[in-house]
Amino acid sequence: MNDKNTVIVIGLGRFGQSVCRRLVALKQEVVAVDRNMHRVEEVADIVDLAAQVDATDEEAMIKVGAKEANVAIVAIGENIEASILATSILRGLDVKHIIARAQSSLHARVLAQVGAHRVIFPERDMGIRIAENIVFPWLSEFAALPGSSYLVGSIEAKEEMWGKTLAELNFRQRYNLTVLLLERKGTKLIPSPDTVFQEGDVLTVIGEREDIDKLKSL
Template sequence: MKKQFAIIGLGRFGGSICRALNEQGLEVLAIDTSEEKVNEFASVATHAVIADATEEMTLKSLGIRNFDHVVVAIGDNIQSSILTTLMLVEQGVNHITVKAQNDYHEKVLNKIGAHKVVHPERDMGVRIAHNVVSKNVLDYLELSNEYSIVELEAGKLVDKRSLTDLDLRLKYGCNVMAIKREDDVNVSPAPDDILLEGDIIIVVGADSDINRMEEALFDDN
């Protein structure tokens, strides 16, 4: 049986999630107070309804507690976001992900029982900052305050060298999770695998270790 998702708030964040879930063939209920937004996603979501998610009876009538995962993607109205989350928690929704506007908003959401709180604008800002600072960093995912997963483009300094030769784990404390070469992806590469200039390597490690490794091996300038 396919999992059922509900997206509350159809702005850029909620709308992008709705489209992505739809592309994966999943059942999605799209909810917004704006008739224009609901009409826009009527052909994207499995169902799209105009509703105020801060009203308890409205959520009950939609059978919201039967959904496997509900995403609260309400935009700038923090009060509506908090009230909606509280309604979902009280109705026993199993998984609730909420978009937060700031750290204070996140604290309140965690206090009232949100299962996961995300900061899409802040997180994207961090990723873009890493891309701007270093031409070698293609993508960046923060795992915690100290650890990250980073995509790096191999240059001349590592061209035709094996992972054993580079010894990234011992020298820099970094683990290579995968190597991408054109359309091929090598997951969990072997120690004798060779890197070529232009390869994309996916590395996990402490931020300080990744920075040391990048400066030593991936900065060809």
């Protein structure tokens, strides 16, 4: 995708509005639509285009520019039929990337069948995230790699690493993590096998959550 996408957000409840505001903050071009005029008015001042549209009306979607969007986010909440129809219409308009919000596993399967490239469960995912942040407080400092269970983030070199090289530590086998970058006194470098770790070094690592937690706990 280009750095700047044209994103159409369909359904302007709390989730849809939150998506719009974040996309605007990230300097994306945003088209926001909903059947409810009051919801449309709530985001009209911040997005590029806000319109009262029935997302199950293909002609109306074409007029509002859905066909030109790089990304479509079907954020419709409880109206499962409307979310399915809107997703199907978007796929028929050849929108490159369609993200649809699901209410259940069955709903998710149907959305995938009618053309959603990605299905999300905002409430479920947020609940999981909150629970995990309680058990793993450091988790908010790491980013998940899309489509995998790997996390990427920074961790300070542990005392047992000081004065030893990457090779001497046998880092990959010892910690089951890979060091991508090392920051030392504001300077960033890609470590080699003979790089000697020092106190205060900050390592950017990639790996599974459980292995990062073990290292964090040392």
